[in-house]
Amino acid sequence: MNxxxxxxxxxxxxxxxxxxxxxxxxxxxxxxVYTRNHAASKSATLGVMSILLGALLFFYVKxxxxxxxxxxxxxxxxxxxxxxxxxxxRAAYNSGVELWDKSVQDDxxxxxxxKKAGSKxxx
Amino acid sequence: xxxxxxxxxxxxxMWMFLTxxxxxxxxxxxxxxxxxxxFVFRRxxxxxxxxxxxxxxxxxxxxxxxxxxxxxxxxxxxxxxxKLDMKPGIFAFPTDLEKDWQITILANxxxxxxxxxxxxxxxxxxxxxxxxxxxxxxQDEIDSIKNSFEKAIMEVSR
Numbered sequence: 134m135n136x137x138x139x140x141x142x143x144x145x146x147x148x149x150x151x152x153x154x155x156x157x158x159x160x161x162x163x164x165x166v167y168t169r170n171h172a173a174s175k176s177a178t179l180g181v182m183s184i185l186l187g188a189l190l191f192f193y194v195k196x197x198x199x200x201x202x203x204x205x206x207x208x209x210x211x212x213x214x215x216x217x218x219x220x221x222x223r224a225a226y227n228s229g230v231e232l233w234d235k236s237v238q239d240d241x242x243x244x245x246x247x248k249k250a251g252s253k254x255x256x
Numbered sequence: 257x258x259x260x261x262x263x264x265x266x267x268x269x270m271w272m273f274l275t276x277x278x279x280x281x282x283x284x285x286x287x288x289x290x291x292x293x294x295f296v297f298r299r300x301x302x303x304x305x306x307x308x309x310x311x312x313x314x315x316x317x318x319x320x321x322x323x324x325x326x327x328x329x330x331x332x333x334x335x336x337x338x339k340l341d342m343k344p345g346i347f348a349f350p351t352d353l354e355k356d357w358q359i360t361i362l363a364n365x366x367x368x369x370x371x372x373x374x375x376x377x378x379x380x381x382x383x384x385x386x387x388x389x390x391x392x393x394x395q396d397e398i399d400s401i402k403n404s405f406e407k408a409i410m411e412v413s414r
Contacts, residue, residue: 155335155336158335158336159331162340163335164340165344167344167373168342168344171331171371171387172335174373175324175327175331175368176328176332176335178324179324179325211320212364219367222374226375232345233344
């Protein structure tokens with residue numbers, strides 16, 4: 134029982150660290166704000182979540198201590214990180230950050246509420 | 257829905273007072289019997305039997321977690337691929353959802369879906385503008401996934 138729990142904890146922590154590494158690598162490698170945001174908002178979320186889950190399980194198995202704050206932390210990250218990704222992408226678009234050259238389509242440029250704000254003219 | 261849960265709690269307390277045992281197990285027993293009573297009398301309520309909605313919420317949560325894992329695998333593939341040959345783009349996604357919280361949940365789900373990220377919501381809440389990592393091949397697939405999300409969210413609020 135304890136061995137199985139240990140293996141699950143090890144896998145969770147290593148997976149979380151690996152996903153965070155991939156997120157960092159994606160932020161360096163991908164070409165523009167929006168694609169970088171993809172990597173940062175998804176991989177970092179699951180990475181941090183699985184590291185926290187591993188820590189929760191570790192202290193539960195080792196000391197029999199169930200720290201509910203870690204669970205709350207997981208829930209808060211799960212709820213707030215997609216919103217943060219959305220807001221960063223939206224702020225970038227509203228301040229006129231260009232898409233990557235190879236982008237094929239941009240429906241938002243013609244959207245009525247974007248024209249009204251007039252943010253594309255300023256850039 | 258909230259009224260049905262409150263009524264169920266009330267029936268649980270009623271059971272505790274009827275049996276004069278005041279512990280969590282007695283409350284739970286009363287709660288389960290109350291659930292049965294509410295199920296029998298479900299046609300007298302305005303909304304549907306609330307357990308169905310609880311199941312729909314749990315279903316939505318499971319979809320959330322599944323999509324988060326799938327999204328990570330797809331990001332992993334794109335980032336670690338030797339050549340950057342994806343075609344990003346922004347497309348408009350018309351939605352049928354009306355209430356603010358539904359659109360918030362849909363936008364969050366889209367952000368956590370493989371290869372998509374919500375950028376903007378139009379003023380009349382009719383259209384979501386979504387940035388996709390790879391436009392060409394997954395457009396149809398994305399639409400089908402979104403329809404399943406929309407259905408799951410509708411199921412919660414029905």
